[in-house]
Amino acid sequence: PTTTTPTALLLLLGTTATKPAGGRKVAIMKELLQQDGDEYDEEEKEGAPRRVNVENANCNHSEEQLHSKSNTCSTNDVEWEDYKSSPPKHQQQQQQQHQQQQPQQYELPVEIIANVLSFLKFEEMVKFGRVSKSWIKGLCRVESIRFVLDDKNSDHKLRFAESHLKNLPSIHLALLQTVDGISSDLIRGFLTTSPMLKHFSFKHYCYDFGAYNSSTASRYHDVSAALEPIGNAADLKSLKLVRCRFDCVVDIIRLLQNKTQLKSLHLSDTRFGKYSHYPRPCDCNILSSHIATLHNLEELIVSNGWSMRHFDAEAVFSNLPCLRKLVVESATDASLVSAARYCPNIEILELRDCRTLTLYGIMEVLRCCPIQTLFIDDFRGTGSGITTVKELCRSSSRRRCNTLTHLTVNAGLWLDDVTTPTLSNEEKARLMKEAAASVSSGRVTLEVL
Numbered sequence: 001p002t003t004t005t006p007t008a009l010l011l012l013l014g015t016t017a018t019k020p021a022g023g024r025k026v027a028i029m030k031e032l033l034q035q036d037g038d039e040y041d042e043e044e045k046e047g048a049p050r051r052v053n054v055e056n057a058n059c060n061h062s063e064e065q066l067h068s069k070s071n072t073c074s075t076n077d078v079e080w081e082d083y084k085s086s087p088p089k090h091q092q093q094q095q096q097q098h099q100q101q102q103p104q105q106y107e108l109p110v111e112i113i114a115n116v117l118s119f120l121k122f123e124e125m126v127k128f129g130r131v132s133k134s135w136i137k138g139l140c141r142v143e144s145i146r147f148v149l150d151d152k153n154s155d156h157k158l159r160f161a162e163s164h165l166k167n168l169p170s171i172h173l174a175l176l177q178t179v180d181g182i183s184s185d186l187i188r189g190f191l192t193t194s195p196m197l198k199h200f201s202f203k204h205y206c207y208d209f210g211a212y213n214s215s216t217a218s219r220y221h222d223v224s225a226a227l228e229p230i231g232n233a234a235d236l237k238s239l240k241l242v243r244c245r246f247d248c249v250v251d252i253i254r255l256l257q258n259k260t261q262l263k264s265l266h267l268s269d270t271r272f273g274k275y276s277h278y279p280r281p282c283d284c285n286i287l288s289s290h291i292a293t294l295h296n297l298e299e300l301i302v303s304n305g306w307s308m309r310h311f312d313a314e315a316v317f318s319n320l321p322c323l324r325k326l327v328v329e330s331a332t333d334a335s336l337v338s339a340a341r342y343c344p345n346i347e348i349l350e351l352r353d354c355r356t357l358t359l360y361g362i363m364e365v366l367r368c369c370p371i372q373t374l375f376i377d378d379f380r381g382t383g384s385g386i387t388t389v390k391e392l393c394r395s396s397s398r399r400r401c402n403t404l405t406h407l408t409v410n411a412g413l414w415l416d417d418v419t420t421p422t423l424s425n426e427e428k429a430r431l432m433k434e435a436a437a438s439v440s441s442g443r444v445t446l447e448v449l
Helices: 006-016 020-035 037-046 063-085 089-101 110-117 122-128 133-140 154-164 184-192 228-232 249-256 281-291 313-317 333-342 359-368 385-395 425-440
Strands: 002-004 052-054 144-149 170-175 199-204 238-242 264-268 299-307 325-329 348-352 373-376 406-409 445-448
Touching (some): 122 154, 154 184, 184 228, 281 299, 385 425, 425 445
Parallel strands (some): 199 238, 299 325, 325 348, 348 373
16 A cells, blocks of 8 residues: 555645546545545644555556656746746857857957057057047047148148047147148147147258248248147146247247246247248347246257347246256356356256357356256367366366266367367367266266267
C-alpha cells in the first residue's frame, strides 16, 4: 500500500477530474477516505503529518510526481508571460555572439579632445573635427587657436571660426605677405564672438623692410577696423602686434583703454597712415601716458621703429612697479635711470640700437635691479672690450647677490685705436669671455655677436 498526504490527494483529484477517464479514480479515492477516516483524525490530533493509506488503487502517480504536476500547473501562467516577454533562445544566442564579435568603442571626454586639438594647426583642427559629433563638440571648446590667413582660404577660415569657435580665450592670427582680398569685416566679426579674450597676437609676415617705396604700403595690412573688438576685451592679459598698420596712434590708444589686467605689451615695426611711415616723436610722446595706466604690466617690448628717446620715460616707468622684462630701442641714459628708479624688479633687459647710450646708464640699471639676462646690441665702447665686460660683471654684484648670468654684447664693444694692434672678432670674443669668467668666477655666460 502507498500512503499520501491529503493535500496530494486533493491535487490528484483536481488534476485528474478534468480528464475523461478520471471518474473511476474519483470513486476509489472517496471510498478510501471513508474507510481511513478514523486513522486520519488520530494522526491530526497527535500533530503527525497528514497521510492517507491508499490501497487497491490503480494509480501510477507517486508523491513526487503529484507535487511536480501541482507546481507546473500553478506556474504555467507566469512562465507563459515570461516567454512572451523574452526573445527565443536562438535569438538570445545570436545577440550574445554579435556583442562578443563587435569591438568595444570608447569615447574620450570633450575636455581631452579640446586639449588635443589646441596643439594642431587650424587646417588639421578642422579635419579632426569631422571624425564624430564628440570631436566637433571638442572643437567648439578649444581655448587657443592660431592660423595663417592667405588670399585663397582666408574667408572660409574666418567664417568657419566665427560659427564654431566662440568665446576663445587665446587667438593668434598671422597674415602672409600677399594680403589682397583679406576682409577686415570678417576679422572683426570673428573677434566679436570672443568678448572674454585674454591673449591676442597679430603678426604680418612681410619680408622686405626699409624706407617707403611704391610697394611698401601695400605690404602692411591696415588693421584699424579689424581690431576694434580688442578694445572691448577688458580681461586681456597679453597683446602682441607685429608689423601692423594703423591710421594713427589713436587706434592703438583705443586698444589699450581699460586694460587694467594687461601683463604683456609687444609693439614692433608699427606703421601709420597711407604711406606706412614709422611712429613719429609726437606719436611716442602721446603713447607714453597711456602705457603708464597699465599698472600690472610685467613685460614691455617697444622696438623696430619705436624709439625710446622720444618717449617720456618718467611718465612711462613711474607707474610700472611690476615690470620684469624690458625691451627698448634707442634708449638713453636718462630713460634707463628712470627705469632703474621706478622698476626695481626688472630681470630681463634688452637694449637695441644703443648708439646714443653710454656705459653709465647700463651700470645704473645693473646696480638697482636684479638683472639676470642682459642683451646689448650695437653698443660702441670707449676702449678695450675686456675692461667694459669686467665693469658690467662687477656692477651686477654690488647691491644684488650676483644675479647676472647671461650677457650678450656685440663685437663693437671693443674700440680699436692706433696704440693697440688690430685683432680679429674671434680673438676679441675669446678675450672678453675669459675676462667675464675670471671676474664672475664662471657665473656669467658671455656671448659675442
